[in-house]
Amino acid sequence: MKRTAWGLALAFALVPRAVSAEADGRPSLRLPAPATSAYARGSREQVNARCVACHAGVARDHDGSLHAQAFVEPSFQKGYAIEPAAFCRSCHAPEHGPATEPDAFARSHGVACVTCHVPDANGTIVTGEGHDTGSNGPHAVKRIPNFGTRACTSCHEFAFPNSGSLGEKGLMQKTATEHATSTYGDRTCTTCHMPKSDSGRRSHRFTASRDATMLAAALHVKASREANGHLSFELSSLGVGHAFPTGDLFRRLVLRLKTARGVREQSFERSFRATRDPANGKTSRFEATDTRLAPSRRFELDVAAPEGGCSWELVYQRVTGVGQTPPFTADVEAETVLARGTL
Ligand code: HEC
Ligand code: HEC
Ligand code: HEC
Ligand code: HEC
Ligand code: HEC
Structure with missing residues (x-):
C-alpha cells in the first residue's frame, strides 16, 4: 500500500504535567527485567x-x-x-x-x-x-x-x-x-x-493492541465542516497513560480521507533516522519526529475541503517496517478502524 504525507498544520496544545508522587527507595530484590544471563x-x-x-x-x-x-x-x-x-x-x-x-x-x-x-x-x-x-x-x-x-x-x-x-x-x-x-x-x-474483576482479582490478559473496543474507546475524534468550507478534525486520546500508540515503534494512527478523486492520509507516528553515536563511533537509530497522540497533546487538522462529499476514517495500524525517507512508505500488517464518518 502506497501512502503520501500531507502538508497539514499541526496544532499542539500542551497541558502542565503531573509529577509522580512516588518517593520510596529501590527494593533490595531484583525487579522483573530482561534476562542478562542464563537462569538455572x-x-x-x-x-x-x-x-x-x-x-x-x-x-x-x-x-x-x-x-x-x-x-x-x-x-x-x-x-x-x-x-x-x-x-x-x-x-x-x-x-x-x-x-x-x-x-x-x-x-x-x-x-x-x-x-x-x-x-x-x-x-x-x-x-x-x-x-x-x-x-x-x-x-x-x-x-x-x-x-x-x-x-x-x-x-x-x-x-x-x-x-x-x-x-x-x-x-x-x-x-x-x-x-x-x-x-x-x-x-x-x-x-x-490489570483491571480488577468483581471478585477484586486482577486480570492477567494484558489486552491492548489486539482489542478493537479498547482502542476505539481510547480515541476522541471531532470532525466538522467549517464555515470557510474547510474540514476540521480534532483528535485526542481518552484515558491512555502514555502516547497513543505506545510501545513497539511500528505502530501508528492514520487519518484517511476518501473522495471521488482518491485517498489522502495523514499518519501520527514516530519517525527515525540513522546516526553515528559520537560516544562509541557506531551507527544507531534516533527519533527524528514524534507526532503520536499523548494525554497532553491533541491535534487540530484543518484541511481544504475536497469537491463533493467525502468520507473519513481513523485507523490504528501495525506495520512491519517504515521507510526512513519521504514518503515513508510502509507495509501494513494489520489495521483496525477506530472511528469513521462522512462530511
Ligand atoms: C500450593 C499452591 C500454591 C502454589 C504452588 C503457589 N501459590 Fe500463590 N497462592 C496460593 C493461594 C491459595 C493464595 C491465596 C489466595 C489467592 O490470593 O489466590 C496465593 C496467593 C498468591 C499471590 C497473591 C498474594 C497477595 O495476597 O497479593 C501471588 C502473587 C501468588 N500467589 C503468586 C504465586 C506464584 C508466582 C507462584 C509460583 C512461584 C505461586 N503463587 C505458587 C497458592 C499457591
Ligand atoms: C507481566 C508480569 C506478570 C506476569 C507474567 C504474571 N503476573 Fe501475576 N501479577 C502481576 C502484577 C503486577 C500483579 C498485581 C500485583 C498487585 O496487586 O499490585 C499480579 C498479581 C498476581 C496474583 C494476585 C491476583 C489477584 O488480584 O488476586 C496472582 C495469584 C498472580 N499474579 C499469579 C501469577 C501467575 C500464576 C502467573 C503465571 C500464570 C502470573 N501471575 C504472571 C504481574 C505478572
Ligand atoms: C520481561 C519483560 C516484560 C515485563 C517484565 C513486562 N512486559 Fe509487557 N510485554 C513484554 C513483551 C516482550 C511484550 C510483547 C509480546 C509480543 O507481542 O510479541 C509485552 C506485551 C505487553 C502488552 C500488550 C501490548 C499489545 O501490543 O497489545 C501490555 C499491555 C503489557 N505488555 C503491559 C505490561 C505491564 C503493565 C507490565 C508490568 C506489570 C509488563 N507488561 C511487564 C515484555 C514484558
Ligand atoms: C490511564 C490508563 C493507562 C495507564 C496508566 C497505562 N496505560 Fe498502557 N494503554 C492504555 C490504553 C487505553 C491503551 C490502548 C490505547 C493505545 O494503544 O495506546 C494502552 C496501550 C498500551 C500498550 C499497547 C501498545 C499500543 O499502543 O498499541 C502497551 C504496550 C502499554 N499500554 C503499556 C503500558 C505500560 C508499560 C504502562 C506503565 C508504564 C502503561 N501502559 C500505563 C491505558 C493505560
Ligand atoms: C527490552 C525489551 C525488548 C527488547 C530487547 C526487544 N523487544 Fe520487542 N517488544 C518489547 C515489548 C515490551 C513489546 C510490546 C510493546 C507493544 O506491544 O507495543 C515488544 C513488541 C515487539 C513487536 C510487536 C509484537 C506484536 O505482537 O505486535 C515486535 C515485532 C518486536 N517486539 C520485535 C522485536 C525484535 C525483532 C527485537 C530484537 C531486534 C526486539 N523486539 C527486542 C520488548 C523488547
Whole structure:
C-alpha cells in the first residue's frame, strides 16, 4: 500500500504535567527485567509449573496474553527472522539466557509467571499491594511498593543498540517515560492494564493492541465542516497513560480521507533516522519526529475541503517496517478502524 504525507498544520496544545508522587527507595530484590544471563533452567520450569497448578484461573488469562506468546507470536517471529539477535531474546524469551536460542519452556511461556513474580535468584515471590481477601496463601510474598509500574518499566522502555549517549532520542520504546511525564503518572500501569474483576482479582490478559473496543474507546475524534468550507478534525486520546500508540515503534494512527478523486492520509507516528553515536563511533537509530497522540497533546487538522462529499476514517495500524525517507512508505500488517464518518 502506497501512502503520501500531507502538508497539514499541526496544532499542539500542551497541558502542565503531573509529577509522580512516588518517593520510596529501590527494593533490595531484583525487579522483573530482561534476562542478562542464563537462569538455572530446569528449576525455573518446575517452579513455574507449580504456580500454574495452584493458580489455574490466572494461568488461563496469562496463556491468552501476548506476554505468554512473546516469543512465538507471528509479528515477533517476522521481525526476529530478519534480526535473530540476543537482544531480542532477552525480553521475548526471558526465561532463557539470551546468548543462545531458547529452549521449549522459554519459547512456549514467553514472559512467564516466574519472570514477573520470581525475578530474584533466591526464589522469593514478589508482588504488589495485593487484593482485599486478607489471605497470603500457603507461601510468603514480598510486597514491593509501586510494583504495578516498576514490574513493567525495564522491559517496556529501552534504547536501540549502540545508542548510549543519545538519551531519550535513542529510545526504541519509551512507554515508561511517556507514562511518568503524563497526566497519569500517578496511576500504576496495572490500574489500567490489570483491571480488577468483581471478585477484586486482577486480570492477567494484558489486552491492548489486539482489542478493537479498547482502542476505539481510547480515541476522541471531532470532525466538522467549517464555515470557510474547510474540514476540521480534532483528535485526542481518552484515558491512555502514555502516547497513543505506545510501545513497539511500528505502530501508528492514520487519518484517511476518501473522495471521488482518491485517498489522502495523514499518519501520527514516530519517525527515525540513522546516526553515528559520537560516544562509541557506531551507527544507531534516533527519533527524528514524534507526532503520536499523548494525554497532553491533541491535534487540530484543518484541511481544504475536497469537491463533493467525502468520507473519513481513523485507523490504528501495525506495520512491519517504515521507510526512513519521504514518503515513508510502509507495509501494513494489520489495521483496525477506530472511528469513521462522512462530511
Ligand atoms: C507481566 C508480569 C506478570 C506476569 C507474567 C504474571 N503476573 Fe501475576 N501479577 C502481576 C502484577 C503486577 C500483579 C498485581 C500485583 C498487585 O496487586 O499490585 C499480579 C498479581 C498476581 C496474583 C494476585 C491476583 C489477584 O488480584 O488476586 C496472582 C495469584 C498472580 N499474579 C499469579 C501469577 C501467575 C500464576 C502467573 C503465571 C500464570 C502470573 N501471575 C504472571 C504481574 C505478572
Ligand atoms: C500450593 C499452591 C500454591 C502454589 C504452588 C503457589 N501459590 Fe500463590 N497462592 C496460593 C493461594 C491459595 C493464595 C491465596 C489466595 C489467592 O490470593 O489466590 C496465593 C496467593 C498468591 C499471590 C497473591 C498474594 C497477595 O495476597 O497479593 C501471588 C502473587 C501468588 N500467589 C503468586 C504465586 C506464584 C508466582 C507462584 C509460583 C512461584 C505461586 N503463587 C505458587 C497458592 C499457591
Ligand atoms: C520481561 C519483560 C516484560 C515485563 C517484565 C513486562 N512486559 Fe509487557 N510485554 C513484554 C513483551 C516482550 C511484550 C510483547 C509480546 C509480543 O507481542 O510479541 C509485552 C506485551 C505487553 C502488552 C500488550 C501490548 C499489545 O501490543 O497489545 C501490555 C499491555 C503489557 N505488555 C503491559 C505490561 C505491564 C503493565 C507490565 C508490568 C506489570 C509488563 N507488561 C511487564 C515484555 C514484558
Ligand atoms: C490511564 C490508563 C493507562 C495507564 C496508566 C497505562 N496505560 Fe498502557 N494503554 C492504555 C490504553 C487505553 C491503551 C490502548 C490505547 C493505545 O494503544 O495506546 C494502552 C496501550 C498500551 C500498550 C499497547 C501498545 C499500543 O499502543 O498499541 C502497551 C504496550 C502499554 N499500554 C503499556 C503500558 C505500560 C508499560 C504502562 C506503565 C508504564 C502503561 N501502559 C500505563 C491505558 C493505560
Ligand atoms: C527490552 C525489551 C525488548 C527488547 C530487547 C526487544 N523487544 Fe520487542 N517488544 C518489547 C515489548 C515490551 C513489546 C510490546 C510493546 C507493544 O506491544 O507495543 C515488544 C513488541 C515487539 C513487536 C510487536 C509484537 C506484536 O505482537 O505486535 C515486535 C515485532 C518486536 N517486539 C520485535 C522485536 C525484535 C525483532 C527485537 C530484537 C531486534 C526486539 N523486539 C527486542 C520488548 C523488547
